[in-house]
Amino acid sequence: MVRYIGRRVFYMLITLFVIATLSFFLMKMLPGSPLNAEDKLSEEQKAIVLEKYGLNDPVPIQYVKYLGGLVQGDLGISFKFSNYPVTEILLDRMGPSAQLGFQALLVGTILGVLFGLIAAISHNGFLDYTSTIIAVLGTSIPNFVFAALLQIVFAVNLGWFPVALWGEFEHTVLPTIALMIFPMATAARFVRTEMVEVMGSSYITTARAKGISEPAIVFKHGFRNSLIPLITVIGPLAVSMLTGSMVIEQIFAIPGIGEQFVNSVFANDYPTIMGTTLLFAFLFVVIILIIDLLYGLIDPRIRISGGKS
Amino acid sequence: MSKLLEVKDLRVSFNTYNGEVQAVRGVNFELNKGETLAIVGESGSGKSVTTSALMGLLPKPQAMIKTGEILFEGQDIVKKSNKEMQKIRGKDISMVFQDPMSSLNPTMKVGNQIMEGLIKHQHMNRTDAKKKALELLDQVGIPHPDVRLHQYPHQFSGGMRQRVVIAIALACNPKILIADEPTTALDVTIQAQILELMKEIQRESDSAIVFITHDLGVVANVADRVAVMYAGKIIETGTVDDIFYNAKHPYTWGLLGSMPTPDSDDEELFAIPGSPPDMSNPPKGDAFAPRNKFALEIDTVMEPPMFKVSDTHYAATWLLHEDAPKIEPPDSVKKRMQGFARTRGDK
Numbered sequence: 192m193v194r195y196i197g198r199r200v201f202y203m204l205i206t207l208f209v210i211a212t213l214s215f216f217l218m219k220m221l222p223g224s225p226l227n228a229e230d231k232l233s234e235e236q237k238a239i240v241l242e243k244y245g246l247n248d249p250v251p252i253q254y255v256k257y258l259g260g261l262v263q264g265d266l267g268i269s270f271k272f273s274n275y276p277v278t279e280i281l282l283d284r285m286g287p288s289a290q291l292g293f294q295a296l297l298v299g300t301i302l303g304v305l306f307g308l309i310a311a312i313s314h315n316g317f318l319d320y321t322s323t324i325i326a327v328l329g330t331s332i333p334n335f336v337f338a339a340l341l342q343i344v345f346a347v348n349l350g351w352f353p354v355a356l357w358g359e360f361e362h363t364v365l366p367t368i369a370l371m372i373f374p375m376a377t378a379a380r381f382v383r384t385e386m387v388e389v390m391g392s393s394y395i396t397t398a399r400a401k402g403i404s405e406p407a408i409v410f411k412h413g414f415r416n417s418l419i420p421l422i423t424v425i426g427p428l429a430v431s432m433l434t435g436s437m438v439i440e441q442i443f444a445i446p447g448i449g450e451q452f453v454n455s456v457f458a459n460d461y462p463t464i465m466g467t468t469l470l471f472a473f474l475f476v477v478i479i480l481i482i483d484l485l486y487g488l489i490d491p492r493i494r495i496s497g498g499k500s
Numbered sequence: 501m502s503k504l505l506e507v508k509d510l511r512v513s514f515n516t517y518n519g520e521v522q523a524v525r526g527v528n529f530e531l532n533k534g535e536t537l538a539i540v541g542e543s544g545s546g547k548s549v550t551t552s553a554l555m556g557l558l559p560k561p562q563a564m565i566k567t568g569e570i571l572f573e574g575q576d577i578v579k580k581s582n583k584e585m586q587k588i589r590g591k592d593i594s595m596v597f598q599d600p601m602s603s604l605n606p607t608m609k610v611g612n613q614i615m616e617g618l619i620k621h622q623h624m625n626r627t628d629a630k631k632k633a634l635e636l637l638d639q640v641g642i643p644h645p646d647v648r649l650h651q652y653p654h655q656f657s658g659g660m661r662q663r664v665v666i667a668i669a670l671a672c673n674p675k676i677l678i679a680d681e682p683t684t685a686l687d688v689t690i691q692a693q694i695l696e697l698m699k700e701i702q703r704e705s706d707s708a709i710v711f712i713t714h715d716l717g718v719v720a721n722v723a724d725r726v727a728v729m730y731a732g733k734i735i736e737t738g739t740v741d742d743i744f745y746n747a748k749h750p751y752t753w754g755l756l757g758s759m760p761t762p763d764s765d766d767e768e769l770f771a772i773p774g775s776p777p778d779m780s781n782p783p784k785g786d787a788f789a790p791r792n793k794f795a796l797e798i799d800t801v802m803e804p805p806m807f808k809v810s811d812t813h814y815a816a817t818w819l820l821h822e823d824a825p826k827i828e829p830p831d832s833v834k835k836r837m838q839g840f841a842r843t844r845g846d847k
Contacts, residue, residue: 392602393597393599393602393603394602394603394604394605394606396557396597396603397595397597397603397604397605397665397668398605398616399557399589400555400557400589400590400594400595400597400669401589401590401594401616401617401620401668402585402586402587402588402589402590402591402617402620402621403586403590403616403617403620404586405582411608411616412605412608415607415608416605416606416607489607490606490607491606491607491652491654492606492652492654
C-alpha cells in the first residue's frame with residue numbers, strides 16, 4: 192500500500208512537471224506582454240521592469256529559473272501586484288474559495304445522496320419524479336441564476352443575509368447555497384440511477400430472503416454498492432468547487448481564487464496565471480489519488496494489489 | 501406425515517404493457533415435514549414464480565396473487581404483511597438461489613452475510629453469531645472457515661459461493677428450504693458436489709426442501725416427490741417412482757424421453773416439438789394440446805382435471821378418462837421407464 196502510494200506520488204510529480212512546462216511555454220508563445228497596457232512608460236523604464244522580472248533572459252534560462260523556483264515552492268513574483276509573491280497571493284485567496292467550496296460540496300453531496308436514495312426507493316413514485324425534476328433543474332440552470340434569485344429573495348427582500356462581501360459566516364450562506372445546487376443535483380441523479388440498478392440485483396433478493404428489513408437493505412447492502420459512480424463524479428467536481436467559482440465569486444464579491452484568476456488573465460499576469468493553473472493541477476491529481484484509494488475502500492474487488500490480501 | 505405447507509389454487513399474474521400474463525394458474529401442492537419435493541418444468545412454466553410467492557418476494561407492483569392460499573403451519577402467508585413476512589423469511593422459510601456469482605453482496609464479508617440472519621432472527625450477539633457462522637461454513641464443507649469468514653465473495657469460486665449461499669439459507673434451521681435451480685449455474689462436477697451437500701443436509705436436518713429444477717437427472721437424485729409444471733399448472737405429481745417408472749402425462753413422457761442417460765447413445769434423443777404457450781393469452785383447453793401428438797379432441801375444448809392414478813400419483817390428462825382410448829407411452833419412453841426401474845432395483 193505504501194509502495195503503491197509512493198509510486199502514485201512519483202507519477203503525480205511527473206504530471207505536474209509536464210503541466211508546469213506546458214503552461215510556461217504556452218505563456219511565452221502568447222502575444223502581448225504585461226507592459227502593453229501601460230504605454231506611458233518610457234523605453235528606459237520598460238527595460239528596467241523587464242530586467243527586474245528577468246524577462247530579458249533567453250527563454251530556456253527563464254524556464255530553468257522558473258523550475259528552480261518551483262522546487263522551492265516559489266511560484267515567482269506577480270507582475271500586477273509588484274513585489275508580491277504568487278504563492279502568497281494564492282494562499283490568501285485560497286481561504287474563502289476553499290471554505291465556500293467545502294461547505295457547498297459537503298451539504299450538496301449529503302442532500303443529493305438523500306434525494307437520490309428517496310427517489311430510488313420510491314422508484315417511479317411521486318417522490319421519484321419530484322426529485323428527478325429537482326435534479327434536472329439543478330443541473331441545467333446555471334448557478335448565477337440561483338445566485339441572483341437568492342440575493343433578491345433572502346438578502347434584498349427578506350434581509351436575512353448580507354447581499355455580498357466576505358467576512359462572517361452569514362456571508363457564506365447564500366454563495367454556498369448557490370454553489371451547492373450543482374453537486375446536489377449531480378449526486379441525486381447518480382445515486383438514483385445506481386440505486387435502482389443495485390436494488391434490482393440478486394444479492395438484494397438474497398438479503399430480502401434473509402428477512403432483513405427494507406431500510407437495512409437499502410443502507411447496508413444497497414448504498415455502498417452504489418457509491419463508485421458517485422465518487423467518480425464528485426471527485427473532479429470537488430476540485431472545481433474548492434478552487435472557486437469565477438462567476439459566483441464575482442456576483443458575491445468574494446476575494447477568492449476564481450476572481451483572482453479572471454483579474455490575472457486580464458492583466459497578463461503570467462506568474463499568477465501559471466501559479467493558479469499549477470494549483471488546480473495539483474489539487475486535481477491529489478483528488479484523483481484519493482478517489483482511487485476510496486475505490487478500494489468501497490469495493491474490495493478493486494483493492495490495490497500489493498495491499499494486504 | 502404432518503403437513504408443513506399447503507398451497508391451494510394459487511394464481512399469480514403479472515401486469516405488463518402487453519396485458520396480464522398468467523404465470524401461475526391454479527397450483528395445488530403439499531409439503532410434508534422433512535421431505536424433498538421437486539418442481540420440474542421448462543423455463544417459463546411458473547416454477548420460480550411459485551416459489552417467489554412462497555417467500556413473499558414477488559416483484560411489486562407488477563406481480564399479484566389473484567387467488568389462492570399458501571398455508572404455512574396452518575397460517576395463510578398470502579395475507580401476511582411484509583413486516584410479518586420478514587419474520588418468516590430466512591427463519592422458517594429460506595432460499596438458495598440459482599446464480600451464486602451474483603447472489604452474494606460483493607462489498608460485504610462473507611461472515612457478515614451469514615451472521616446477519618442469525619443476529620436478526622435468533623437475536624444473537626456478534627460473538628455467538630460468529631461462532632455459529634464458523635460452524636455453518638464447516639458444515640457446508642468450506643475448508644479453513646476461520647480464514648474464509650473474513651473474505652469477500654470474489655475470493656471464492658462458484659461452487660464455494662454456492663456453499664456460502666446454502667450456509668446463509670441454513671443459518672436459522674429453516675423448516676422449509678427452497679432451492680431454485682441451485683446447480684444450474686455450476687459445472688457438472690461442482691453440481692454433483694452441491695447435490696451431495698443438499699442430500700446430506702436433508703439427512704441431518706429435518707428441513708423440508710422444495711427443489712426447483714428443469715433437470716430430471718437431478719430430480720431422480722434428490723427428490724422424494726415430484727410435481728411437473730407446465731404453463732403455470734401442475735400437470736402430474738407423484739413419488740419419484742411414480743414419475744420415473746409410470747408417468748401418465750404425455751408432457752412427462754416428453755421430458756423423460758428428452759433426458760440423456762448413460763445407455764441412450766444408440767437411441768434418438770426425443771424432443772418435445774413447438775414451444776410453450778404465450779401466457780398472456782393461454783390457449784383454450786389443455787395448454788399442452790398443441791404440442792401433444794396424443795391430444796384428443798376434448799383437449800382443445802376443455803381443460804382436463806386431475807385424475808387419480810394411485811394414492812400418491814395424479815395426472816391432468818384426458819387420456820386417463822375411462823372413455824379415452826388406451827394409449828401407451830412411446831416405445832422409447834417405455835423402454836426408458838423400464839430401464840430406470842431396473843437400475844433402481846439394482847441399487
